[in-house]
Amino acid sequence: MTPTIRVQEGPFDIAAETEALTRGRTDVGGIASFVGVTRADDGLARMVLEHYPGMTERAIGAIVAEAARRWPLTGCTVIHRVGPLVPGEPIVLVLAASAHRAAALEACAFLIDWLKTKAPFWKREEFATGESRWVEARAADDDAAARWSAR
Template structure:
C-alpha cells in the first residue's frame, strides 16, 4: 500500500470501483467513503463543446495536488484519500477527475472531499481548452462561483 500513488495525473480513464477498493484495502476502521467523479460537459457558458483538452506542467501539478491532499489530512481525521486527474483530449461524458476520501465518520469525508474539489477548481495548475463543433477553441478560466466556494476554506 505504501507504493500506491495517491495523486495521479494520467491520460487514460479510471475505474471508480477499482480505485475505491484500493484506498479501502486494509482499513477496517472506515465508516465512510465519499467520492466525487467529475465528467466533461457538452455545454459550457451556453456553447456546445465537442472536445475538452487539459494540459499541465509535469512535476509541478503532482506536487500541488499532493499538497492539498495532505492539507485535507491535517484538517480532518482521514484514513485515506486519492486524487486522479486526467489530461489530454476528452469528449463530453468522459470522466475527468476523481476525488475519493475515507474516514471513520461521514462528515469528515464529505468536508475533505469538498475542500479538495474546491481547490482543484481554482488553484490546480491545469489549463483547459474547449473546442466547439465548428473547430473554434477557447481557454477556460475558473468561474466566479468556484472562487467564491474556495473562500469558505480560507476562514
C-alpha cells in the same frame, strides 16, 4: 496516511480505486466520492487539459496534505485526467476516507473546491465549428474555494 495522487491521460475505474483505498482496512467508516464529468456546453466537441508534470502532482499533494491537516482522513485518492476529453468522459476522481462520514464528506468537498482553483491545469474548449478558447477562471469556483479559507 499515504494518499494516491495521479495525473493521467487514460480513464480510471471508480470501483477499483475505491477497493484499493479500503483493501485490508478496518479504520474506514465512510468514503465520500466526487467524479467530475465533461459537459457538452454550447456545442463543445472536446476539452483538452494541459499541465506541467511534477508541478501539478506537487500542488495536488499540498492540497491533500491540507485536507489531512483539517480532517482525520484514513485515506485519500485524487486522480485527474489530462489530454483530450469528449463530453460524457470523467475528468477527475476524489475519494476521501475517514472513520466518520462527516469528515469524509467535508474533506471531499474541500478537495474538489481547492483542486478547481489551486491545481495548475489549463483547459481549452474545442467546438464543432472549429473554434477554440481557453477556459477562464470562474468567480463561482473562487467563491466555493474561499469558504474553506475562513475555517
